[in-house]
Amino acid sequence: MTGRNRPPGAPGPIAFVLKGYPRLSETFIAQEILALERLGLDIRLFSLRHPTDGRRHPIHDEIAAPTAYLPEYLHREPGRVAAAWRRARRLPGYAKAVRVWRRDLWRDRTRNRVRRFGQAMVLAAELPAGVARLHAHFLHTPASVARYAAIMTGLPWSAAAHAKDIWTTPDWEKREKLADLDWLVACTRHGCAHLRALAPCPDKVGLVYHGLDLERFAPGGGAPSDRDGSDPEDPVRLLSVGRAVEKKGFAVLIEALAALPRTLHWRWTSIGGGPLLGDLRRLAAQRGVDDRVDWRGPLDQAAVLAACRAADLFVLPSLIGRDGDRDGLPNVLMEAQSQGLCCLSTRLSGIEELIDHSKTGFLVEPGSSDALRDALSDLIRDPERRRYYGANGKDRVRAEFDAAVAVRALYDRFVGCDTPAAKGRL
Secondary structure (H helix, E strand, O other), X not given: OOOOOOOOOOOOOXXXXXXXXXXHHHHHHHHHHHHHHHHOOOEEEEEOOOXXXXXXXXXXXXXXXXXXXXXXXXXXXXXXXXXXXXXXXXXXXXXXXXXXXXXXXXXXXXXXXXXXXXXXXXXXXXXXXXXXEEEEEOOOHHHHHHHHHHHHHXXXXXXXEOOHHHHHOOHHHHHHHHHHOOEEEEOOXXXXXXXXXXOOOHHHEEEOOOOEOOOOOOOXXXXXXXXXXXXOOOOEEEEEEOOOOHHHOHHXXXXXXHOOOOOOOEEEEEEOOOOOXXXXXXXXXXXXXXXXXXXXXOOOHHHHHHHHHHOOEEEOXXXXXXXXXXXXXXXXXHHHHHOOOEEEEEOOOOHHHHOOEOOOEEXXXXXXXXXXXXXXXXXXXXXXXXXXXXXXXXXXXXXXXXXXXXXXXXXXXHHHOOOHHHHOOO
């Protein structure tokens, strides 16, 4: 079933406002959109940026929702922006939206704030007839665009908050957005509690984990290996998947790998692109481990799944960046655990909501290369322990993080929020 064949009671078309689409690093959003379409939602996608990844996941080709791209830079499409302004200024809430935006601009005097209002005018002017709601993925830029457009048009709006958007958006901005929107879902208990504390009505904020498509990530591969790092011809296979940004902690991982005994044999596969990739490669060369690293760059979901099935240990050393950015609950950990792959990560926000230390995986303090080195050394040498953590992790993901359950809870919010009685329940 697609959103074009709405079941009785389903709302009208919903405009999803995304920062960029499609993106390899945001499979959880694509998974959610496809699942909501199959439940009957009619979704229209509006992206603030054009895609920059050279690849796309197969799931993106299964999504029926049409995608429109708002002007990424206003000066590149002056005619479109001017036409949108002429239409938007006749909308009932335009004057109020200008007042709200000017107040925001006074506190955030950036070009980005100007761009957000221009994109909001284009969104409001170009919305298809019958759109019933705006929904923003991420509480920072996409939510600003959705908020301004919602004020202009008088439409209700909602949002989903994840990680960077929660921890790097100023509190004043979060408070005001939480006051304006109908409802918001966060994907970790930690993030949910933080936003509830800022919301004038805490009941507006709900917890909905992303979950995992358990059919798409059915267990595969053979039995876990007995590699223990003693054979130079058959090293233990380490795997990390994530963008090369500070919060992923890959620089700490390289330092930890470099501190392992040279007699311990391992090979690390790194999947993902990102702005710090060149720096990481130089660091690996400086620390003398580059000959043990396989830099694969960004890959699609099928290739990531194959890499998980071939690996012995998944490592994601997440930390809090200097700008406050941090992971929420990284989907790559769930994907790895779905394959029975032992996971080594850090005691950070939502990660502890997935991994029960020393039962379904192993956690160390974020930012500590020494603690990470010691954990790597132990887990590389101990295949039986890896099997124990991997099996328990797989069982927990399948029991508690089923995306079908999570998406149904989200669908109920979209459907329920169209009636006054349901609004009171959120």
